[in-house]
């Protein structure tokens with residue numbers, strides 16, 4: 195193995211950074227879709243209907259006990275078959291990134307569902323009743339009163355979940371997607387396995403920078419939200 | 435103005451309200467007393483359909499509601515006539531004191547923003563909290579929070595205000611200010627049902643005192659008669675436990691402290 199080359203280390207950035215947008219796009223799309231699905235699952239989890247509670251609990255259980263890499267392969271190999279079988283849709287031409295986004299969204303929706311549900315339950319339900327008595331509709335009470343507080347409460351755990359998602363997104367190369375990680379691996383292959391250390395170190399540095407940005411952004415958002423919105427999380431005594 | 439007939443409510447097998455009848459005239463202040471677990475909260479929340487009753491009728495002015503067949507629209511229309519003051523305030527934690535009062539005016543009652551602001555400020559001024567307009571609930575004492583809660587209910591100018599133990603979550607030294615605010619509403623002629631354990635207050639402010647026990651209205655009377663000549667044994671026992679002496683001694687105490 196050749197000695198560590200600082201020059202090569204620097205040159206790696208030129209090779210992998212062009213693929214950063216793909217990595218970021220996958221991360222951002224996965225955050226959006228998993229948040230949407232996670233919200234539905236959270237709503238199902240606190241629904242009065244036993245059916246929906248059971249469905250969402252089962253979903254969360256199954257997804258939380260599937261290793262990300264296993265799920266990625268399941269989606270990559272299984273999803274096209276399912277679509278072809280049930281909907282007669284041929285997805286052979288689809289980009290690999292689509293499967294990555296689907297897998298990550300399915301996976302993190304289950305985590306986010308728990309985050310959202312827990313946050314919603316800490317927000318005093320009496321405020322909803324007060325809003326109804328003030329003439330607001332259920333929907334208005336939700337998005338004007340309960341939701342903003344739920345967001346503030348959920349933010350720290352949401353950020354943790356996003357951090358985990360970003361790291362798991364690095365697995366995308368296993369199905370052959372050329373994102374930043376995939377580009378790094380290709381670079382190593384082109385050098386016949388040499389300079390692996392420089393390559394992975396450069397990749398780590400990029401991730402560190404992403405994490406610094408995410409962390410600072412969260413901190414700023416938390417500060418901003420808690421400044422303008424104090425949250426009351428005292429449990430409401432509905433009776434007595 | 436408001437008549438309740440045969441209001442019943444069960445939790446599982448437990449019959450909490452066994453058929454409550456009550457009539458409230460415009461301008462009446464009704465104090466609702468009773469031991470813990472007698473169903474006072476259940477009754478008040480049932481009137482507002484926050485936890486709907488199982489059966490019975492609610493007749494409010496010309497609106498007649500059969501509880502079993504009440505539609506969402508019936509409930510909405512009924513709530514428009516009601517204000518509710520909660521034991522634990524339930525202020526909107528993400529809104530300032532002023533916004534708490536404005537919310538129902540602007541969103542609930544579609545009053546233009548400028549006008550709503552004026553009404554809200556007026557309401558806060560009445561409860562002595564105008565200078566706390568920009569405070570969030572977390573920055574208010576319990577007594578201040580409850581006064582905002584009362585202002586929020588009163589600003590909508592409902593025909594009746596339901597108050598469920600408005601002072602029982604407060605430190606003793608904060609109770610007087612809140613009672614004073616409620617008395618002020620009573621003096622203005624507001625119709626109210628107040629669940630309370632403040633006997634002196636009930637005696638002084640109420641037009642009618644109703645005693646509930648084990649899911650039934652056991653006795654009701656005008657205050658002097660109610661407290662001085664209770665008829666049913668259960669009310670006698672209830673009053674003796676609370677101790678007539680303390681009632682006499684504490685009488686009017688809340689009036690001494692002025693709203694700040």
Ligand SMILES: Nc1ncnc2c1ncn2[C@@H]1O[C@H](COP(=O)(O)OP(=O)(O)OP(=O)(O)O)[C@@H](O)[C@H]1O
Pocket residue numbers: 433434445450468469470471472473474475476477
């Ligand atoms: N959600 C509920 N589920 C089951 N039982 C309930 C529920 N809410 C109230 N109860 C029961 O109904 C009865 C009446 O309760 P309620 O809260 O109306 O009493 P209360 O007169 O307001 O008492 P307090 O003075 O302690 O506030 C109690 O026995 C209580 O245990």
Ligand SMILES: [Mg+2]
Pocket residue numbers: 433434474475476598599
């Ligand atoms: Mg009660």
